[in-house]
Structure formats: C-alpha cells, structure tokens
Amino acid sequence: MTALETQGLAAKRAARVLAVAGAAEKNAALEAIAQALCLHQDAILAENQKDLDAARAGGMKQSLLDRLALSPQRIAGIVEGVRQVAALPDPVGEVTRMTRRPNGLIIGKRRVPLGVIGIIYEARPNVTVDAAALCLKSGNAVILRGGKEAFRSNQAFVSVMRSALETAGLPGDCVALVEDTSRKSANELMGLTGYLDVLIPRGGAGLIRAVVQNAKVPVIETGVGVCHVYVDAEADLDMGADIIYNAKTSRPSVCNAAECLLVHEAVAEAFLPKAKALLDEKHVELRGCPRTAEILGPCVVPAAAEDWDTEYGDYILAVRVVKDADEAIAFINDHGSGHSEAIVTANYFTAQKFLDEVDAAAVYVNASTRFTDGFEFGLGAEIGISTQKMHARGPMGLEELTSSKYIVYGTGQIRT
Amino acid sequence: MTALETQGLAAKRAARVLAVAGAAEKNAALEAIAQALCLHQDAILAENQKDLDAARAGGMKQSLLDRLALSPQRIAGIVEGVRQVAALPDPVGEVTRMTRRPNGLIIGKRRVPLGVIGIIYEARPNVTVDAAALCLKSGNAVILRGGKEAFRSNQAFVSVMRSALETAGLPGDCVALVEDTSRKSANELMGLTGYLDVLIPRGGAGLIRAVVQNAKVPVIETGVGVCHVYVDAEADLDMGADIIYNAKTSRPSVCNAAECLLVHEAVAEAFLPKAKALLDEKHVELRGCPRTAEILGPCVVPAAAEDWDTEYGDYILAVRVVKDADEAIAFINDHGSGHSEAIVTANYFTAQKFLDEVDAAAVYVNASTRFTDGFEFGLGAEIGISTQKMHARGPMGLEELTSSKYIVYGTGQIRT
Numbered sequence: 001m002t003a004l005e006t007q008g009l010a011a012k013r014a015a016r017v018l019a020v021a022g023a024a025e026k027n028a029a030l031e032a033i034a035q036a037l038c039l040h041q042d043a044i045l046a047e048n049q050k051d052l053d054a055a056r057a058g059g060m061k062q063s064l065l066d067r068l069a070l071s072p073q074r075i076a077g078i079v080e081g082v083r084q085v086a087a088l089p090d091p092v093g094e095v096t097r098m099t100r101r102p103n104g105l106i107i108g109k110r111r112v113p114l115g116v117i118g119i120i121y122e123a124r125p126n127v128t129v130d131a132a133a134l135c136l137k138s139g140n141a142v143i144l145r146g147g148k149e150a151f152r153s154n155q156a157f158v159s160v161m162r163s164a165l166e167t168a169g170l171p172g173d174c175v176a177l178v179e180d181t182s183r184k185s186a187n188e189l190m191g192l193t194g195y196l197d198v199l200i201p202r203g204g205a206g207l208i209r210a211v212v213q214n215a216k217v218p219v220i221e222t223g224v225g226v227c228h229v230y231v232d233a234e235a236d237l238d239m240g241a242d243i244i245y246n247a248k249t250s251r252p253s254v255c256n257a258a259e260c261l262l263v264h265e266a267v268a269e270a271f272l273p274k275a276k277a278l279l280d281e282k283h284v285e286l287r288g289c290p291r292t293a294e295i296l297g298p299c300v301v302p303a304a305a306e307d308w309d310t311e312y313g314d315y316i317l318a319v320r321v322v323k324d325a326d327e328a329i330a331f332i333n334d335h336g337s338g339h340s341e342a343i344v345t346a347n348y349f350t351a352q353k354f355l356d357e358v359d360a361a362a363v364y365v366n367a368s369t370r371f372t373d374g375f376e377f378g379l380g381a382e383i384g385i386s387t388q389k390m391h392a393r394g395p396m397g398l399e400e401l402t403s404s405k406y407i408v409y410g411t412g413q414i415r416t
Numbered sequence: 417m418t419a420l421e422t423q424g425l426a427a428k429r430a431a432r433v434l435a436v437a438g439a440a441e442k443n444a445a446l447e448a449i450a451q452a453l454c455l456h457q458d459a460i461l462a463e464n465q466k467d468l469d470a471a472r473a474g475g476m477k478q479s480l481l482d483r484l485a486l487s488p489q490r491i492a493g494i495v496e497g498v499r500q501v502a503a504l505p506d507p508v509g510e511v512t513r514m515t516r517r518p519n520g521l522i523i524g525k526r527r528v529p530l531g532v533i534g535i536i537y538e539a540r541p542n543v544t545v546d547a548a549a550l551c552l553k554s555g556n557a558v559i560l561r562g563g564k565e566a567f568r569s570n571q572a573f574v575s576v577m578r579s580a581l582e583t584a585g586l587p588g589d590c591v592a593l594v595e596d597t598s599r600k601s602a603n604e605l606m607g608l609t610g611y612l613d614v615l616i617p618r619g620g621a622g623l624i625r626a627v628v629q630n631a632k633v634p635v636i637e638t639g640v641g642v643c644h645v646y647v648d649a650e651a652d653l654d655m656g657a658d659i660i661y662n663a664k665t666s667r668p669s670v671c672n673a674a675e676c677l678l679v680h681e682a683v684a685e686a687f688l689p690k691a692k693a694l695l696d697e698k699h700v701e702l703r704g705c706p707r708t709a710e711i712l713g714p715c716v717v718p719a720a721a722e723d724w725d726t727e728y729g730d731y732i733l734a735v736r737v738v739k740d741a742d743e744a745i746a747f748i749n750d751h752g753s754g755h756s757e758a759i760v761t762a763n764y765f766t767a768q769k770f771l772d773e774v775d776a777a778a779v780y781v782n783a784s785t786r787f788t789d790g791f792e793f794g795l796g797a798e799i800g801i802s803t804q805k806m807h808a809r810g811p812m813g814l815e816e817l818t819s820s821k822y823i824v825y826g827t828g829q830i831r832t
Contacts, residue, residue, distance in 0.1 A: 197805045218806040239828040246830035367826025389530045389613045389819035390634040391807035403805035407771045410783025412655040414662035
C-alpha cells in the first residue's frame with residue numbers, strides 16, 4: 001500500500017463516522033477548529049513565514065507572494081469563514097421523493113455525503129481551511145493536495161484542524177494533507193479509485209486541464225471562464241456600458257469576469273465609444289474585429305483567432321460586432337466555456353431566447369456576469385464553480401457536495 | 417477532424433436544437449420512431465439475420481446468440497418501450513429554487529438536458545433503441561457505440577430512427593452510431609472531450625472498468641453489483657429464506673442479484689439449513705466460511721478470499737456467519753460494490769442503523785435487492801443503475817439524464 005492509499009483508507013474509514021454524525025457534532029467540531037486556529041495563530045504564522053522566505057528566495061513574484069502570505073487579519077477572516085459554514089443548514093439527511101409503491105415498498109431518496117473528496121489546489125493556503133470546513137459540514141472526509149509553495153502553512157493548518165477534530169470527538173482523519181507535493185503525488189491522487197469519490201481541482205486552466213485529462217476518479221471541472229456580454233440592438237446603452245465595465249474591470253482575475261463583448265451592429269456605432277470611455281479609465285486593451293476597429297480607430301488591436309477563446313484574466317477585452325442575437329448566441333455557444341453569459345436588452349422575446357438557447361452554468365439578462373458565486377446566489381458559501389454539466393453546474397455549495405441513497409422499507413417483499 | 421469528432425460536432429449542433437424542443441415535438445418524434453420501426457421491421461430483421469449468421473459462424477455461444485437475436489415479438493417490445501418513454505413526463509424546463517436576492521436579482525435553477533451523451537454497450541441491439549429514446553425524451557443527443565456483433569442490427573435501427581427524426585422535424589444527428597467498432601473507436605470516444613458531456617458504459621465489469629480507467633470525459637459508472645443480504649439475529653427466518661432465495665435465484669445474471677449471504681451467528685444454525693433447502697431447488701453452489709461449512713456440512717465449498725468480492729452472475733452464493741450487525745455492516749462497506757444491500761430483521765434500531773450506515777445506492781429493510789431498477793422505483797424507465805456517488809446514484813431515469821442552468825433576471829445590477 002502506498003502512503004496515499006494508506007491516507008485514502010484512513011479517510012474512507014473516517015468518512016463513515018462523519019457520514020452519520022449529526023449537525024450538532026459537526027458544528028461543534030467546526031467551532032473547535034475555529035478556536036484552535038485562533039489559539040495556534042502564532043505557530044501557523046511562523047510556518048507561513050518559512051514558506052514565504054523560501055518562495056522569496058526562489059524568486060516568486062510579488063502578486064503570488066501576496067496570495068501566499070497569511071496575517072492575523074487573514075487568519076481572522078479564515079476563522080470567520082469556518083464559523084459561517086457552521087451556521088449554514090446541514091444538507092445531509094433530507095429525504096426527498098418518498099413514495100409508497102404498489103407492492104407496499106416505501107422508497108425514499110435520502111441526501112448523504114459523497115464520502116471522500118480530493119481537492120487539488122495551488123498556492124493559496126486559505127483554501128486548506130475553507131475547503132475542509134465545507135467538506136466537514138457536508139459530512140465528507142477530505143484529502144487536500146496543495147502546492148509545494150504553501151506546504152508548511154498547509155501542514156500547520158491541517159495539524160491544528162486534525163487535533164481540533166479529535167478534541168471534538170470526530171476522527172482526525174476526516175482531514176488529511178498529502179505530504180508529497182511533487183507531480184507524482186498529484187497523478188497518484190488522480191488515480192486513487194476506490195478511495196476518492198470525487199476530485200475537485202481548484203486553480204488555473206493548466207491544472208484543471210491536467211486533472212480532467214488524467215484523472216481516473218470522478219472529477220468536477222471548475223473555474224475556467226470565457227464569459228461574454230452581448231449588447232443587443234434594443235439595449236439600454238448606458239446600462240450596457242455599466243455592465244461590461246463592471247464585468248470586465250471589477251476583478252479581472254476571477255473566472256466570472258467577462259472576456260468578450262459582443263455588440264449588435266445596429267448599435268455598435270453608438271455603443272462602442274460609450275463603452276470605451278468607461279473601459280479607458282482602467283486602461284483596458286481592446287482586441288477587436290475589423291468593424292470594431294473601423295468604429296473605434298487604431299487604439300483597437302486586431303483580434304487574432306485565439307482571442308475569441310482566451311481567458312485573459314487581465315485588463316484585456318475581445319470585442320466583436322454581430323449581425324443579431326442569433327449570431328451572438330451561436331458565437332457564445334461555440335466560444336464560451338459554459339460559465340456565465342449575459343445579454344443586455346429591453347426586448348422581452350430576445351431576453352427569453354437568450355435564456356433558453358445559451359448553454360452555460362449561469363445565463364443573465366441585464367446584469368453583470370460577476371454575480372456567479374455561491375454567496376451571491378444565496379448558497380452561503382462555495383467550493384468552486386462547476387463548468388461541467390454532470391453532478392453540479394455553477395456555484396457549488398454544501399448541497400452540491402452531497403449524493404443520495406435510496407432507503408427502502410419493506411415487509412418481506414420479493415420480486416416475481 | 418476525425419470521423420468521430422465530425423459526429424461529435426454534428427451531435428452537439430443537434431443537441432442545441434433538441435434542447436429547446438418542447439415535449440410535444442419530442443413525443444411526436446418518438447411516435448414517428450415507433451411507427452418507422454414497425455414499418456421497417458423486415459429490413460431490420462434481415463440485417464439482424466446477417467449479424468446472427470456471422471456470429472454463429474464465429475462460434476458465438478447460444479446464450480449470447482439469444483441476446484443478439486431480434487424477432488417480430490422483440491421489435492414489438494422495443495416499440496412499446498419507445499411509446500412508454502413518450503408517455504413519461506418531460507423532465508426539461510422545470511425551475512426549482514427561484515429566489516429574489518437582496519439586490520433584486522431573480523435567480524432560478526432550470527432543469528436542462530446534459531447535451532451529448534455517449535453510450536458504450538455490448539451485444540444486445542435493443543439497447544440501441546431504448547437508450548436513444550431515453551436520451552431524446554430528456555432532450556439529449558446520443559452517440560451510440562455498440563458491439564461489433566450487433567453492428568448491422570444497430571445500423572438498421574439507427575438509420576430508421578434518424579429518418580423518423582427528420583420526418584418529425586428534428587435533426588437526424590440527434591442519434592448517431594459509431595461506424596468503427598474496433599477498440600480504437602471506443603478509446604477515441606472515451607477521449608472525446610469538448611463533444612461528449614457524459615459517457616455511460618452498459619455491459620460487463622470489464623467494459624465498465626476499461627471506461628472508468630481510460631475516459632477523459634465525465635463517466636457514470638453503472639451496473640457492477642456485489643450485493644448482500646444480511647439475516648439478523650432478530651429476523652423472521654422464513655422471510656429471510658424467501659428473500660435470499662429471491663435475491664439470488666430470480667435472475668442471477670443481473671446486477672441487483674445477491675452474491676453474498678451474511679448470517680448472525682445466533683441464528684446461523686436455525687437459518688442456514690432453511691435457506692439451503694430453498695436454494696437447493698435451483699442447485700445454488702454455496703461457498704462458505706468455516707462456520708457455514710460446520711453447520712451445513714461438506715456440500716459447502718470453502719470460500720477463497722476472492723469469493724467475498726465476486727459478482728458471480730450465476731447460481732453461486734458466498735455465505736458468511738458474522739458476530740453481529742456491526743460486523744455485517746463493516747463487511748458490506750468493505751466488500752460491496754455500493755449497489756443494493758438488504759437486512760432482514762424485526763428490530764427497529766438495527767434496521768435504522770443498517771439504513772444509516774450501509775453505503776450503497778439502495779439499502780433495503782426486509783425486502784429483496786432485486787427491486788433496484790427504474791420501473792420498480794417508479795421512474796418509469798432507466799438507462800442504467802449508477803454505482804457512483806457523483807451526479808446520480810441508483811436507477812437512472814429521465815431526470816438523471818439532465819443538468820441545470822441558473823437563469824438570472826436583472827434590471828441592470830452590477831457587482832460592487
């Protein structure tokens with residue numbers, strides 16, 4: 001048995017205990033974790049400092065160092081997050097669709113935890129606690145495999161959480177950290193069939209692609225967002241400009257930010273200068289189709305073929321003039337990543353058509369794509385945003401971390 | 417572009433049309449298919465005859481020839497199945513959890529088709545029509561990859577269905593058959609990311625394992641059933657004997673048949689001879705633990721380690737005496753395939769404990785495991801029985817062939 005299989009087996013056993021723990025027990029464990037994180041803050045910060053020193057010595061750039069760094073304020077935020085998860089309703093145990101069949105069998109569908117969830121993620125150590133809290137609350141054991149840059153911080157967090165779990169009477173093995181941060185361990189985790197019920201990658205497009213391509217365990221694909229805003233012929237143009245400005249610039253690095261603006265040809269001349277005036281405030285680079293360049297002039301970089309499929313994550317926006325809503329919808333379905341898509345229009349029928357025909361996790365009428373997340377959608381929290389159609393689509397909250405089992409009450413029925 | 421990618425793209429385009437088709441259109445297409453299958457029955461039977469001749473020449477054994485053979489009666493049954501699917505409620509379009517958020521956004525979760533479903537299956541040609549009907553009704557395009565033994569029959573079915581779809585005004589590409597039946601095409605289908613939203617293998621354990629191991633597209637694992645019946649100390653022993661007899665012998669080849677009997681030590685001496693008397697009627701071979709052999713004598717074949725993990729699919733039953741319900745539950749969780757598990761007991765607390773702690777798609781009290789299927793569970797039909805926890809667990813009906821999308825109605829909201 002490999003080290004990872006040993007961890008997998010321990011997690012599987014812990015998951016069985018956790019699966020039948022009540023909400024009060026799980027909440028008490030989360031509170032114990034919150035308190036322990038406060039109590040051991042200095043030790044955690046000391047380990048984080050070692051990660052930071054090593055990263056700085058290795059030449060990590062400042063923006064990544066910022067994501068890696070913990071502080072008393074950040075730990076307070078993490079602790080607050082754990083308490084918020086504790087305050088959410090427990091999704092486990094609800095029985096839906098209970099029916100009595102003609103043969104007298106009473107059959108119900110009960111919500112149960114998935115079992116053991118694997119999370120592969122990159123540098124940010126806060127994910128370690130956030131993800132563990134969501135998994136615990138939904139009754140799942142979790143095997144965390146973070147990036148090597150944050151290993152000491154992650155280890156400190158996990159060690160504190162495991163002790164707190166045991167103090168609260170639950171198995172410490174409900175939360176485990178993969179000790180080996182090499183590519184080999186990532187590959188081994190992707191192949192841990194029989195132990196992992198689902199693997200969720202959280203990180204950049206490269207990581208997610210690698211997991212989707214290589215995993216033998218079930219995967220939930222998250223987070224790649226090539227999102228569009230389509231400004232229709234009948235749009236309120238000021239609303240359209242506000243929405244694309246917000247969707248592009250309020251936080252360009254996140255997956256629900258817009259990467260491409262589509263404009264109906266009938267309003268392109270009126271709308272594009274208006275949008276540009278706002279986007280210029282943030283020095284957004286525009287990569288446009290020939291018609292866009294005609295209207296806005298030489299400031300527009302001619303878009304190459306790959307611009308229509310790129311998640312910039314930056315102050316860059318692809319811009320394309322389209323003939324009508326049908327062309328916009330077809331373009332989005334061909335080039336979008338199935339994340340978040342918006343139309344700006346005052347026309348009722350065009351709005352409904354867009355909602356019906358665009359194939360994405362979240363489809364908006366007259367609102368910014370930036371709202372696609374668990375908090376904004378009222379799920380309380382999220383472990384990621386699924387861009388696949390199986391199991392969960394869009395923001396994944398606690399319910400999306402559960403499965404079901406049929407429970408069947410009989411009185412001796414046999415099948416004839 | 418490979419031939420399969422071309423089919424994938426065509427299916428994807430067809431799926432977009434099908435996704436917005438109403439129930440009336442889809443039902444009309446299913447009725448057109450039913451009528452066309454009747455009309456072209458002779459042509460289908462002629463192609464099936466060629467498959468049968470080739471299979472017989474290749475030395476296919478009789479039981480497999482029986483599964484491959486069509487007849488007017490079998491086609492009538494298939495047609496009846498299509499009409500039953502047409503009569504089921506359309507799962508697409510239902511909006512659940514629609515709420516108004518504090519910022520005025522109205523957010524609903526709408527049930528939508530998965531998109532393009534791949535099905536890999538083995539010899540039985542009826543699967544071709546059954547699976548296509550379920551996919552069509554749930555708004556999904558389907559790419560079918562059947563076994564080479566049934567290729568001509570499958571081709572005849574698919575050709576008839578495609579014509580009927582076009583007559584009914586829907587794209588023929590909603591149903592496609594992979595023309596190449598080599599292992600290469602199966603592998604290519606498993607890697608058809610970007611085209612297939614989900615791949616469902618239907619067949620033996622070897623096929624399912626190959627798909628789970630190799631697929632890069634999302635997979636729903638189906639059908640492997642190592643199911644147990646546990647007869648508790650407080651069981652009605654006659655009921656227990658009837659249930660294990662039914663679970664083992666009513667149809668041993670199917671996945672919801674029992675493979676292992678667990679008996680509480682306190683009733684083993686009274687129960688085992690009673691069960692054996694019934695099982696002897698069907699000449700069921702018993703492979704037992706030492707205590708079972710002690711009680712039943714030399715007719716018991718000593719169980720080897722692998723017997724506790726084997727899906728016999730035959731008149732063979734593993735038998736084990738256990739100390740108590742806890743040992744039974746732990747044994748089931750370690751050795752079961754997560755399909756269907758049953759307890760026979762009159763004790764309320766033991767029954768609840770078993771329902772809570774056994775981790776399987778369907779957990780039964782005082783009933784045969786043989787009830788786990790879509791018809792018996794009231795889903796109307798099924799495309800398979802999922803033994804994984806992601807997306808769907810247990811019998812998969814029309815609802816399990818759908819995904820969701822969030823629809824968001826705004827009035828100009830931007831995120832601050």
